[in-house]
Amino acid sequence: MxxxxxxxxxxxxxxxxxxxxxxxxxxxxxxxxxxxxxxxxxxxxxxxxxxxxxxxxxxxxxxxxxxxxxxxxxxxxxxxxxxxxxxxxxxxxxxxxxxxxxxxxxxxxxxxxxxxxxxxRFDAGYTAARAAVTAGELGWLHSLRATTLDPAPPPAEYVPTSGGLFRDCGVHDFDIIRWVSGREVTEVYATGSNRGEAFFADAGDVDTAAVLLTLDDATLATVSLTRYNAAGYDVRLDVLGSAGSVAVGLDERLPLTSVEGVAWPAGPAYPGFMERFRASYxxxxxxxxxxxxxxxxxxxTVGDALAAFRIAEACEVSRRERRPVRLDELGT
Incomplete structure (x- = not known):
């Protein structure tokens, strides 16, 4: 073709x-x-x-x-x-x-x-986690914990047109939480902070954020986001259920060091998303x-993209207004 x-x-x-x-x-x-x-x-x-x-x-x-x-x-x-x-x-x-x-x-x-x-959605780890949920191997879900931690911020000129941390970065976590769990998000509470470069705040954005999502079956999901994780690109998802739990991203290139002296992971850390998700692309x-x-x-589909973007939009409203935001406030 x-x-x-x-x-x-x-x-x-x-x-x-x-x-x-x-x-x-x-x-x-x-x-x-x-x-x-x-x-x-x-x-x-x-x-x-x-x-x-x-x-x-x-x-x-x-x-x-x-x-x-x-x-x-x-x-x-x-x-x-x-x-x-x-x-x-x-x-x-x-x-x-x-x-x-x-x-x-x-x-x-x-x-x-x-x-x-x-x-x-095409990463082997996320695919396996979804299969475990679909097969009922984890029982009923009570929690999901997602992270997207960039090793360094983007160029200053990118930030004003990026859509912000939730729309540009967190939207991947929102999509994968929907996809792995098979559930929809009903409510969000999001907060953020700026301790890095001033250009984030100048653009009305944040460089670090924490999000709590409530799913339509009362499962809770948390999402951690930052532009500053110099140890390396850290993207993970923990899926925790009544009968078991699985984790995505706990491979030998995980950018974490154990303070208990455990000699794992071996590294080196992924420098960015292109390297981490090469096989997925x-x-x-x-x-x-x-x-x-x-x-x-x-x-x-475009409908899937709209669902993830609505979550990101609700997070931005929540952060700015400092309150929980239900998805139905944004319409269908």
Whole structure:
């Protein structure tokens, strides 16, 4: 199959490199708002480049991967669907809940699949945890504990357009808690702080946050987030039930040191999300080729993305207003 890719920044170039190696992909065509960047990526990877996003949609594609800037996502998703092309799009679908709902409404009437890039759903550990929950091996769940701890903050210029810590970072935890537990979040309470660079507070954001989620069966979930974890990239999920518990992320590259002198983990720590989830990125694009071929439905829909984004939005309201926020306050 012939796949197009819009956006050749860091994540887009990584996706193009994976796509060109997949057995079902015969050719990859890339485009970018900056044509010279697309040409450079194409030369590096040995794929085709076109001079504009418009030209990409006339390149005889079987599907399209969107890794452009967030503000371009809604238009590009809709263009792909309206052209009858299966779409893979990096999160988020849009920069706010209203924009996400508009895309959900638009694609609902089309028989064209859209897959959103929540790569943790394709990680072996999270997949095994979900299987344990689904099989009833843990009994009834009482608690989930999730962490996403970045080793270093992003560039200052990224923060004002990032959507904030909950929408940019925590949204992955919110999605995976829904996916692993099989439940919906009904209420959130979130707080945050700034002890690092001033540019977070200047943008109205926080660099560290703690979240308490209540699920629709009264299971409780906590989420810890920070931009400052110099020990390394630390992403985990503990799933605790009445009959057993499992943990995701307790591998030899976990960036923790035991003060009891236990000689584990061996390290080295993951330096970032690309290294931690390399296999997951490959698997999600493998599955996208199956979606394009019509063999499987989308494993992560725009509706799933809206559900996770609503949780992030509720967290931001909760943090600013310093109160619990029910999801139904945000509408459907």
């Amino acid at each position: 012939r796949l197009g890719l819009a956006g050749t920044g860091r994540i887009g170039t990584a996706h193009a490199e994976i796509l060109r190696q997949l057995p079902e992909v015969s050719s990859v065509v890339v485009a970018d708002a900056a044509p010279e960047r697309a040409r450079a990526a194409a030369a590096k990877l040995g794929v085709e480049a076109v001079e504009s996003i418009d030209e990409l949609f006339t390149a005889g594609l079987d599907g399209v991967v969107i890794a452009a800037a967030t503000d371009a996502h809604p238009e590009l998703i809709i263009r792909g669907v309206d052209a009858g092309l299966p779409v893979f799009c990096e999160k988020p679908v849009a920069g706010d809940v209203a924009g996400t709902r508009a895309v959900v409404d638009h694609v609902a009437g089309a028989d064209v699949p859209v897959q959103i890039g929540f790569q943790r 490959v698997r999600e694009l493998e599955v996208f080729t199956e979606v394009v071929a019509g063999r499987v439905p989308s494993p992560c």
